[in-house]
Amino acid sequence: MTVNSLGYVIIESTDLGKWRSFGVETIGLMEGPPGPDGSLRLRIDHRPFRIAVLPGKADRFVTAGWEFVDDAALSACVNGLQVAGVAVTKGSAAEAQAREVRSLYRCQDPSGNAVELYAGRHVDYLPFASPRGVTGFVADEQGMGHVVLPAPKLEETRAFYQQHLGFGDSDQMWLAMSPNPSDPKLGIYFMHANNPRHHSLALMGAPVPSGCVHIMLEAYTIDDVGYALERCMAKGAHISSSLGKHSNDFMVSFYVQTPGGFDLEFGYDGLEVDWSTWVPTTSLIPDLWGHRWSPPPAP
Ligand SMILES: [Fe+2]
Numbered sequence: 027m028t029v030n031s032l033g034y035v036i037i038e039s040t041d042l043g044k045w046r047s048f049g050v051e052t053i054g055l056m057e058g059p060p061g062p063d064g065s066l067r068l069r070i071d072h073r074p075f076r077i078a079v080l081p082g083k084a085d086r087f088v089t090a091g092w093e094f095v096d097d098a099a100l101s102a103c104v105n106g107l108q109v110a111g112v113a114v115t116k117g118s119a120a121e122a123q124a125r126e127v128r129s130l131y132r133c134q135d136p137s138g139n140a141v142e143l144y145a146g147r148h149v150d151y152l153p154f155a156s157p158r159g160v161t162g163f164v165a166d167e168q169g170m171g172h173v174v175l176p177a178p179k180l181e182e183t184r185a186f187y188q189q190h191l192g193f194g195d196s197d198q199m200w201l202a203m204s205p206n207p208s209d210p211k212l213g214i215y216f217m218h219a220n221n222p223r224h225h226s227l228a229l230m231g232a233p234v235p236s237g238c239v240h241i242m243l244e245a246y247t248i249d250d251v252g253y254a255l256e257r258c259m260a261k262g263a264h265i266s267s268s269l270g271k272h273s274n275d276f277m278v279s280f281y282v283q284t285p286g287g288f289d290l291e292f293g294y295d296g297l298e299v300d301w302s303t304w305v306p307t308t309s310l311i312p313d314l315w316g317h318r319w320s321p322p323p324a325p
Pocket residue numbers: 172174240241242291
């Protein structure tokens with residue numbers, strides 16, 4: 027029942043051209059052939075896609091796909107969800123093909139985030155080649171990166187991912203959003219899957235209209251980060267946060283607003299953990315340095 031990694035994210039867009047310009051020309055991801063569902067497919071490793079952008083009527087995050095090691099592990103998770111009364115639907119063969127997987131299931135977490143679970147991910151072995159010279163991304167068995175999801179039902183949602191999908195605690199933060207001493211503080215749970223990445227999932231205790239707080243891609247080098255930041259600024263993309271280094275996973279990164287209305291964290295040098303000896307932490311500060319946030323531009 028343990029998730030191995032974050033396999034992919036699915037995004038809906040009113041304008042695939044904007045995502046192609048952002049993802050390929052600005053960020054430097056590799057565009058693959060379009061999916062059978064008409065999606066724009068963006069690659070960072072040997073998988074046919076890690077980000078798929080579907081044409082649609084809204085600009086939003088649709089779902090995250092979580093990878094299991096095999097069908098037995100996936101079935102155990104699905105059975106556990108059904109016993110607990112969670113509605114789970116099986117994806118059709120065509121839907122599984124569009125996701126490039128063998129077995130696909132869907133459900134919702136307690137905060138209403140759409141969840142996809144799969145086994146049998148397709149691999150086409152095509153080497154990653156960035157059109158903008160990104161040297162490469164830490165992906166493959168560590169998954170595509172991490173995703174931070176809105177979780178207004180924070181404790182219930184954390185329990186869902188722990189009990190049913192097998193996530194473990196990595197760290198938590200409680201951030202005061204005002205100088206008021208009685209500020210209720212915004213909670214964030216950082217959680218790991220069965221791979222060394224510090225967190226594949228984080229849950230933030232507040233609603234987010236786009237359906238996602240941010241997704242994170244981890245490049246190989248600091249120069250990849252610097253050059254990507256330069257391209258984002260040259261293209262006039264909104265830099266949501268300046269360069270900085272996080273406390274809990276030591277990621278050096280900046281944040282840029284995507285055409286989906288949520289942010290992309292572009293980083294490098296994130297912490298890799300031996301979970302057999304890790305003791306979950308509570309970080310009292312979010313950053314060691316940097317990460318100055320700027321409000322999004324008015325619509
Ligand atoms: Fe992040």
